[in-house]
Amino acid sequence: MELIIEREGKIVIFKIASRLDSLSAPKVEKALLPAIETHGDYLMDMTALEHISSAGLRVLLLAAKKIRSTESRMVLFGMSDAIRDIFDIAGFSTIFEIVDGKEDAVKELAV
DSSP states (O other): OEEEEEEETTEEEEEEEEEESTTTHHHHHHHHHHHOOSSOEEEEEEEEEEEEOHHHHHHHHHHHHHHHHTTOEEEEEOOOHHHHHHHHHHTGGGTSEEESSHHHHHHHHHO
């Protein structure tokens, strides 16, 4: 599991690679939540995410709650069909803003 945090202007981009499961979720949570600052826009790049479990979904939900509490936004992009199916089945597709690519995500933040 790898989490890369980058900044492009006022946008913070979180890149998650490999698996987000019960083994990696605590490490990701420990790195991700402190990186969420007050007021900002966030993108979650999921192009390299191969698997997500309920523990991984929980971490993303915690991040979304923290981001919303700062009146900021987070857009997820680059999900594989398998990951998108998990989000749909879990009902998370109604919680998160999800688009196909990075350009779409940046445009969504501008709206």
